Amino acid sequence: MLGVGAAVTLAAWNDSEFAKSTFTAGSFVFQGSTNGTDFADHASEAGAAALTFSTGFDNLSPDDVVYAPFALKLTGSSAADVTATDPVVPAALTGALTFASVATTTFGCDAAAFAAGTTVPTTMQPGDTVNLCLQVTAGALTQGATGEVVWQWNAVSQ
Numbered sequence: 321m322l323g324v325g326a327a328v329t330l331a332a333w334n335d336s337e338f339a340k341s342t343f344t345a346g347s348f349v350f351q352g353s354t355n356g357t358d359f360a361d362h363a364s365e366a367g368a369a370a371l372t373f374s375t376g377f378d379n380l381s382p383d384d385v386v387y388a389p390f391a392l393k394l395t396g397s398s399a400a401d402v403t404a405t406d407p408v409v410p411a412a413l414t415g416a417l418t419f420a421s422v423a424t425t426t427f428g429c430d431a432a433a434f435a436a437g438t439t440v441p442t443t444m445q446p447g448d449t450v451n452l453c454l455q456v457t458a459g460a461l462t463q464g465a466t467g468e469v470v471w472q473w474n475a476v477s478q
Contacts, residue, residue: 346396346397346398346477347396347397347398348394348395348396348397348398348399348400348446348475348477349361349394349395349396350392350393350394350400350402350473350475351392351393351395352369352390352391352392352393352473353369353390353391353393353427354369354370354371354372354389354390355427356389356391356426356427356428356451357427359391359393365408365470365472368470368471369390371388371390371454371471372388372389373386373387373388373456374386374387374388374429374430377456380458380461381458381461382458382459382460382461383457383458383459384457384458385431385455385456385457385458386455386456387429387430387431387433387434387453387454387455387456388429388453388454388456389424389427389428389429389433389451389452389453389454390452390454390471391427391449391450391451391452392444392449392450392452392473393448393449393450394444394445394446394447394448394475395446395447396446397446398446398477398478399443399444399445399446399477399478400443400444400475400476400477400478401442401443401475401476401478402440402441402442402443402444402450402473402474402475403442403473403474403476404421404440404471404472404473404474405471405472405473405474406419407419407469407470407471407472408469408470408472409467409469410467410468410469411467412462412465412466412467413461413465413466413467413469415459415460416458416459416460416461416462416465417456417457417458417459417469418456418457418459419454419455419456419457419469419471420434420454420455420457421440421452421453421454421455422434422437422438422439422440422452422453422455423437423438423439423440423441423450423451423452423453424436424437424438424451424452424453425451426451427451428451428453429452429453429454430453433453434453434455437453440452443478444475454471456469
């Protein structure tokens with residue numbers, strides 16, 4: 321009988337405590353612009369933004385250098401690590417073009433902007449815009465060779 325009474329007494333002193341929280345994933349939108357103002361998603365090679373290169377891009381000779389501006393923007397609530405892949409070059413131009421890029425303080429791109437540019441950042445915070453200056457230098461081209469080159473930047477949330 322004593323054992324039963326003790327069990328009831330212990331049961332009377334049980335207590336529980338709970339806590340909970342709602343978790344929400346951050347988000348970001350990574351967009352590009354060919355004019356530094358109007359940003360849009362260009363999420364595939366087929367939907368790539370059309371760059372406007374400086375005069376001569378459509379009539380290259382060896383040692384010619386051309387430039388094009390492009391801007392990247394990150395919006396949302398999460399920061400992102402940004403990487404650029406090597407441009408995809410068609411067979412007709414493989415080995416005939418070299419590529420470089422720098423970050424500039426304002427939107428626009430020419431030899432002076434390229435020379436004054438800085439290293440392209442590898443991290444972007446929400447609200448950041450990075451103005452890029454893309455440089456293409458012609459090497460040993462085959463006369464009449466033509467093809468579409470595609471640049472790609474990737475953003476991965478931190």
